[in-house]
Amino acid sequence: MPKRYYITTPIYYVNSVPHIGTALTTVASDMTARYQRMRGQDVYFVTGTDENAIKVAEAAQAAGKETQQFVDEVSAEFRRIWGGLNVQFDDFIRTTEERHVRTVQEVFSRLKDAGHIYLDKYEGWYDVSAETFLKESDLIDGKSPEGNEVRWVQEENYFFRLSAFQDRLIQHIEANLEFILPETRRNEVLSFIRQGLRDSAITRTNAGWGVQVPGDEGHVIYVWFDALINYIAAIGWPDGDWQNYWPADVEWMGKDILVRFHATLWPAMLMGLGLDLPKTLVGHGWVLMGDEKISKSKGNVVAPLELADDLAARVGCSRELAVDAVRYYMARTMPFENDYRFTYEDFDLKYNTDLVNDLSNGIHRVISMTHNFCGGKVPPGEISKSAHEEVAAALRSYESAMVKFRIDEAAGAASSVVKSLNMFIDTRKPWDLNRRGATEELGGVMRTLLWMVRVCEGVMRPITPTLSDKIASLLQLSPADRWDELLGDAVIAPGHELAAQDPIYQRLDKKKMQEETKTEAPSVDEITIEDFMKVKLRVARVLDAEPVQDSDKLLRLQLIVGDERRQVLAGIAQQYTPDAIIGRQVIVVTNLKPRKMRGFESQGMILAADGLDGEAILLLPDKDAPDGTPVH
């Protein structure tokens, strides 16, 4: 049996739900999977959730839920969102599943029996947010290099003899240039390893959550050591037919978890087990909001399905087609080496230019002209040689981009096919040929254009599967899902009849384009009590406050509203310092549509009176009320 093409994503912490950063990795993996399936590979694509982390247990506590119930709910939410984004995974592994726990314990026992694990005392720093052990010299101003809070820990731990693998790791990385991509990250990994690897603490004191060390109840396995094992647990190692899957062909991730974990600890663990290393580890860049990484801990998240639903509402398309606009945006702007700054305007702009103007309108023009000039049927005619060459060259660039996992370049090659199609319309002017009665030439041009529409459908398919299905239905053809057959023209058979339909995507007009700043609310003289009751007001406590960069008015507040936490941006910085407001109670509108300000999502509004000079005067409860108390 030929080996399956095995693709993995990181397994995500279930301390909160996915945003467009996390979605990027999963969607890029899905595009790789869909492309490889089209190439005839027997793909096995696995994603999942990382549930045994301390920060996950703490998030459950903060939400006032049993940890197991909390992880069940959040993990289900990940599945739902990946489903909504049309991610076609073959397996979804959870680290609280018995199959995973068993495999982790097996790995631990085997490595221990082989002398790679020993018991010692750990004394040092721990970054809970990144779940990472740190040296004193790693700290910057008392925080982790990423700016996270650190805790001092002193405990008896099991250690993995990572230092013993240093030379073998360097050798492997240097001998296998495709092992770590992109190249700049390979260099980072090499310099990290060359600085000298310390043995790695791989257990924590058992605080009631995590995989227990076999035969030692006092310890649970460190979450990274545990999580990495998911890649072999999902394929049933050490039993069954795991050899049909392993080594993984590509392990996708963001650059933040490449150097220390996937490119150092993980390969050393595999070497200790006598297993092959994954063929390629890809560590892509970050999606930024403003100058910051989009991340759940920063609260500046953009939810991928909300982005799609919002577009669907503004242009009146189905959610599935709007999801494809999100997928296309992710692919086209995918940060590989460098980071990419997300803005709502940029999203709208790429939608309008690439998907509406070029793709949807280009295809619509071809289909309409076929109806107007050729009776709605493919006319007889030869495919233009020059068009064929251009399209074949674009496909070759697409293929070589995918070999390097450059989804952004592949999407660029796909849009160059769309551009060629539009160029062909503009230069060959079928309407002129029709007017002049040049039937034979018109036939060749129109058949070439229809063939190009078909190629567009195929090259876009890994990126935008619903859109491609839609194009196939316009052409009245079954999906173009075999890469090797994309350049063939037999299906664009003379006499074949097309469907008549409206353009796939509608343009966003200026009024509907998203802006970062909000317009003034319309003034209304009277409202009913029912109108007023629509506004949900609650007492909230200010947990934290900080100024917003480049703004002298805004404070970014973290509020506790009952058992919920919210981020709200308030224009009160000139009257209130963070210290003056932290710990106080305010009144917050909780059902206001979230909006972006200076790159941050504001999830509500706090009430203030406008002072005589326009200054903000906060409205505060007369006496302390439980956080979350409703206000009428």
Ligand code: ME8
């Ligand atoms: O690290 N831009 O899980 P996690 C791009 N459980 N990618 C981003 C991103 C951003 N702004 N934010 C997150 C973990 N990501 C571990 C993994 S694997 C054995 C264990 C993506 O929920 C990126 O792929 O913190 C990053 O590596 C991953 O989400 C981190 O997800």
